[in-house]
Amino acid sequence: MVDGLNTETATTEELREQRAEILDAVTAHAGEIARELALLEGGDYGRRTFRTDRGEWTIKYEAGRLEFLLFESKSGAETYVVSTKQPPEPKALLDAMKSYDAFVEAYNEFVDSREGILDAVDTGFPEVTSTATIVDERDQIVAAIREVATDIAQQCYRYEGTDYGMFATTVDGTRWELKWEEGQVSYLRVGGEGGVYLLSQYSPPSAPDVRALAGDVGRFVAAFNDSVDELEVDLQEVSFSPDS
Template sequence: MTDGLETDVDGATDAAARRDEVVAAVTAHAGEIARELALLGGGDYGQETFVTDAGAWTLKYDAGDVQYLRFEPTSGSETYVVSTKQPPKPEALADAMADYDAFVEAYNRHVASFDGVLEDVSTEFPAVASTESLVVERDRIVRRIRDVADAIAGELHRYDGEYGTFSKTISKTRWELKWDGAVASYLRVGGEGGVYLLSQYEPPSIPDLRQYVGDVPAFVAAYNDHVDDLEADLSRVSFDPD
């Protein structure tokens, strides 16, 4: 008893210790549910809500660990039974735990609802069409474009220097060839962000190639006109995709 006061102060240590024991047990048990949900959902994180007669339980998890387990009763304030911030009050925890078994049963029903869902799903799939002939034809045309672009690059390298770009407008679209030495680094249609008919990385898509290959002769003709305008000793170049 404190001098001058008549009422003893009860210690909260026992209640807090018991609260922490319950929370630790729930965290471990709910962690099993979290890992099963992660397996079922096909990912490491997510959340699910399970409804009982007394309220709703929401379990949020990340990498199989419980981020929080929240109980929202049909009346009254919500309680975070498990939380990364602070433990629940003992009274609120006791109220929530009275419905915990119902939460687990709701989870079990959720899992059971998937029983037999995939039994009639067929794994006999249609044959996959081959792209081999398309790729062979694409690569053949790209090689022809490469040949003519390298020929232009070689002439421009001889006339204009080690590296540079040559651009012309074809069918109202900008075409640009960049050379580095006697080799074309790229042939691009449409400016920055456009389509690369040639590049150091990957071939163009077949639809893009189909759209622009018909204008390659016009680009070559524009280069030859450029040669005529220069009146210099640059060789003409021709292109025939066939």
């Protein structure tokens, strides 16, 4: 018989159980630190490094939950005490845990350094000026624009002979588009695709946009009238004889 085959093989079960107990405790404890950091720093995810005499501890959290806890000794060795991968080797875990209390103390000092940092913030803010008057004026102007645009839409609906369409023209080099459907305005857009919607089925235009563009609405209407006049002239030139 080969020598050594009768030697009892050592098991690692007890050591693995001890490691699991330590890691469960560290995960729960460091998880509290992760939640507190997430609340303090106001983000769903982040990371922070704390220096100790024996090395650096980096804690990473996501959605307020501990993602990993890394210890980097001054010798350059890295130990992921807590991670989503395999647990650390027992000797590396032992070396890291010798500095764990110092890590917690460094975290506590970090929090203490923030105490009172907001005491000097003055929350006596100036009174907010109401925009009600501006909004009312904007809405009145937009209502007037919609009224004249609806007149154009109805005229287009009559002479185009289709349920929907668009009248487009250029005012001072800028494209204006009025899209209509069954005599109602779908939108009035200035500047083509990506431009400003003076009228739409959704939100109203901003007051600055109205101020910048309302003065050109008259020229847009004049351009429409010119197009109608031209069409009328063209139709007058059409001759038709039932006998021809």
